[in-house]
Amino acid sequence: MSTDPKILAFDVFGTVVDWHGSIAAEATRLNLPVDANEFATAWRDGYKPAMARVRSGSLPWTKIDDLHRMILDDVLKAFNITSLSESQVHELNLIWHRLNPWLDTVEGLTRLKSKFTIVTLSNGNLGLLADMAKNAGLPWDLILSAEVFRHYKPDPEAYLGVAETFDVRPEQVMLVAAHKDDLVAAKACGLQTAFIERPLEFGPNYARKDLHREEFTNYHAKDLNDLAAQLKCK
């Protein structure tokens, strides 16, 4: 039986906020001549390859804002969208600063905050995460980012950096995420793990088939309110 963690570190994109729905809604609002769901999927599909280039050293350290923009330029070309001005593309890129939380997020985080220190551990840059928290009312105790550690997840430095920041042992930190690869990497560093089911993360046309409970997670929850209940928060 593991002891209660002191620090809950949250993955953000997909776990806390609905990137797919928010981006598809923005594409619709802007009347982009695309299938909004395909556009959201294409933009996000560029994310892991871009980060892998930074992790391998083939790109120098680059903020997610700038990676998002590089990918967006490619996606706009691929969808043959030429109607946007430079300032409109810049503004569109900032949609990642205004992603909407899932319906349970603010209440769930607030409950968890009453008992634990709640922090982000996201590959998103600090400015993006701060804007998002202000816009969506996310009550973080501390915003931590790969930008602080200069290592993108799943590099161990990111997970261990949370423990070092609070001068606690790795097992006193629990990563909360909707992605199993993230949790596996955290567990390898000695963190506790909580999986959150987010069946609609990839939009209405994609049914996630990886929502089952795994042996490597300490907790498995439907959403953040469910996690708060399992952790005996009010």
Place this chain on the structure above:
Amino acid sequence: MSTDPKILAFDVFGTVVDWHGSIAAEATRLNLPVDANEFATAWRDGYKPAMARVRSGSLPWTKIDDLHRMILDDVLKAFNITSLSESQVHELNLIWHRLNPWLDTVEGLTRLKSKFTIVTLSNGNLGLLADMAKNAGLPWDLILSAEVFRHYKPDPEAYLGVAETFDVRPEQVMLVAAHKDDLVAAKACGLQTAFIERPLEFGPNYARKDLHREEFTNYHAKDLNDLAAQLKCK
């Protein structure tokens, strides 16, 4: 006439929280055989020299928590206090995580947050600042620290780091501080500046003589509520 800033970056020790009163109260609570005001002053007096050693490179990068501990060990020796166990000294060192806000702080910050993005720019480490915010209810949009930039104030990298974090120009950031050397360094980097009078920062036995308005500040306020009023926050 300068335009309104977008980001208000706050010095913390002395500007937002009352380090002297909090530490003196802790010395009294622990029945340390010292003059509580002298003890608080001695501990803080070690701060600038310790940071100067990091800034000059004679010490490698060291968190404030660890600098505070080095200074505390010296201060305990100087005051001939030998009654504390290792765990009691460790706990005493963490008083910096629990410093009390000034009476106007929470209301003033909340008002300023309604119109601006409010962040810390402190030499305190992230874990210290997060614990302090949670304990005192400080509603930061983002906690930034010298630890993020690996440069202690007044190194320019710390001030310019705030602008880079939010992808804004230096003049769109305003440093809010009770210390003129901090404001002078920020202004040299192109930031706007607001001075906050904190007559009791150094305790009841020390009258600050440097509270007058200066030409190099954009704003000069009695406290954070006064600054909120001058910046036309509700």
